[in-house]
Amino acid sequence: MDETFNPSTDDFAAMFEASVEASPMREGKVVEGIVTGIEKDMAIVDIGLKTEGRIELREFYEPGSDNQLKVGDTVEVFLERIENALGQAVLSRDKARREESWVKMAKFHEDEEPVKGTIVGRVKGGFTVDLGGINAFLPGSQVDIRPVRDIGPLMGTEQPFQILKMDKSRGNIVVSRRAILEESRAEQRAELVAQLQEGEVREGVVKNITDYGAFVDLGGIDGLLHVTDMSWRRVSHPSQVLNVGDTVQVKVIRINPETQRISLGMKQLQDDPWNAAAAKYTPGTRHTGRVTNIADYGAFIELEEGVEGLVHVSEMSWTKKNVHPGKIVSTSQEVEVEILDVDEEKRRISLGLKQVQANPWDSFTDRFPVGSTISGEVKSVTEFGLFIGLEDDIDGMAHLSDLSWEKSGEEALKDYKKGDMVEAKILEVDVEKERISLGLKQLERDTMPAGAKSFGKGNVVTCTVTNVQPAGLDVSFGEEDNLVAAFIRKGDLSRDRSEQRPERFAVGDKVDAMITRVDRKTRQYGLSIKALEINQEKEAVAQYGSSDSGASLGDILGAALKDQD
Secondary structure: OOOOOOHHHHHHHHHHHHHHHHOOOOEEEEEEEEEEEEEEEEEEOOOOOOEEHHHHEHHHOOOOOOOOOOOOOOEEEEEEEEOOOOOOOEEHHHHHHHHHHHHHHHHHHHOOEEEEEEEEEOOOOOEEEEEEOOOEEEEHOOOOOOOOOOOOHOOOEEEEEEEEEEEEOOOOEEEHHHHHHHHHHHHHHHHHHOOOOOOOOOOOOOOOEEOOOOEEEEEOOOOEEHHHHOOOOOOOHHHHHHOOOEEEEEEEEEEEOOOOOEEEEEEEHHOOOHHHHHHOOOOOOEEEEHHHHEEEEEEEEEEEEEEEEEEEHHHOOOOOOOOOOOOOOOOOOOOEEEEEEOOOOOEEEEEEEEHHHOOOHHHHHHHHOOOOOOOOOOOOOEEEEEOOOOOOHOOOEEEEHOOOOOOOHHHOOOOOOOOOOOOOOOEEEEEEOOOOEOHHHHHHHOOOOOHHHHHHOOOEEEEEEEEEEEOEEEEOOOOOOHHHEEEHHHHHHHOOHHOHHHHHOOOOOEEEEEEEEEOOOOOOEEEEHHHHHHHHHHHHHHHHHOOOOOOHHHHHHHHHHHHHO
16 A cells, blocks of 8 residues: 555545535525436435435425426526535525525616515515515505505505615515506606696696695696685685585696696686776775785775785774774675775785774864863873873873973872873874874963072072982072972082082082073973083183183182172
8 A cells, every 4th residue: 555645534625625616516506406306295406516405395386387396307496505414415496586586686676677576465664575486575655656545455466566775685675666656657647748738728626625725637637726826816725715526627827847747727717807907996986895804914805806905004093003903894894995006016905994984183173272171081101101092082192291290200100090080281283193292280280489480591599508419419599488499410519520529518508500401391400510610710711811811710710709809
């Protein structure tokens, strides 16, 4: 025996592996084999290896096929393992068929071609579809264009599907029946759209109603009838005009060739009432109409079908201001209005409601001239006065300063509340602006001291300090029986800032000051020592010379004071 040739077991294993790799027979691939025998329920298949494989006969039978497997037939099988523990090849006809199907499905998916399949069962979120050996998932949303309540008639029937997604590693295929229907529908729609022409009249059936319009079936294709194209009159909701199932005559208004959307109209089949509106509704004429809609800014009045006008809130009443239109008119109410303006281009008519009523302002000044007394109810109390209701729903206002001679406006305002009946004097009437000024204190005697009325702006008065405050001095002036209270601010105590200190003064001190402000209504006087000093300096300069001539300001003032002595 030749000792030079002694191959080990490892060498045989390596040689076997090398031969397997060189062989076309690879695990995980579909290979051809020959049926060499049939034993009971098993078929023996030779695929060219040193051993044969055994496959159950049931894997060779397909539903609806009567073909019988026989010895000598060539078949495609899936090689799972080259050799198992029994030394046999592990083969599968089912997996081979599935592999064939995957290749075929991948081709369909790549070419975007429909594939035949059958809905065989229901799963969570959708259905199972048999694509000829491979199960695919059909989502519920992809069954039909519209939701389907009963899918029973669709199950068990072979029909086309579109492959949406494939994942071989996970064994997942997602298909859609809806995509096939939409494509078919799009082709049908394109054909029907090509037959339509803008301007032609068609008969259709109302299929659906939305807030903005209705969809009308024109015989296999839908068009939108917008709510604004249903009638020349105002339509709040399509259901006011149409019901689902109604047969209607419509005009094709517009066709969008890109989106294939069709716009329809019903009012276009009738004459436009605005063609004669401008001649019929001229400014100054009066007409009767019906209230169709009420908004915050006014009310819409239908003068005839398709012709509406707006009564702005400012044109609703002569006297009711800042009132919601709904408190003056109500929907469906018949009212008489006057035409104020017509804009034919914008199809707008401005109407007036108050113009057909007598204007109470025209006669108010005749009945209540300025200076007359009138009574009324306090309608509201505001920070600047009282609003008082007078005759014919006319309101007048009494300002804070016209409420009392004795009290400040804010204090006097506290004496009144809504609902009080008061008397007032008419101070002013502005018919154009519709304003009436009233006064309550003018009905009472002015209790202002007689002596105080003789003081005017620029007068110099001698005051007595009655109170010292951080902000200034409370003082009084005038006759002892008719003293007038006033206030000198801190900044008016002296022209010299260092002397503007209220603590320099004491109660009872006498000071001279100039009246710089007089408010007869509020009976308030503004006094200033500073203004008096400035005024005295000007007079001294004017009388004794100027500092420009060489005399100092001290010399001038000294001469002036000496002359006064």
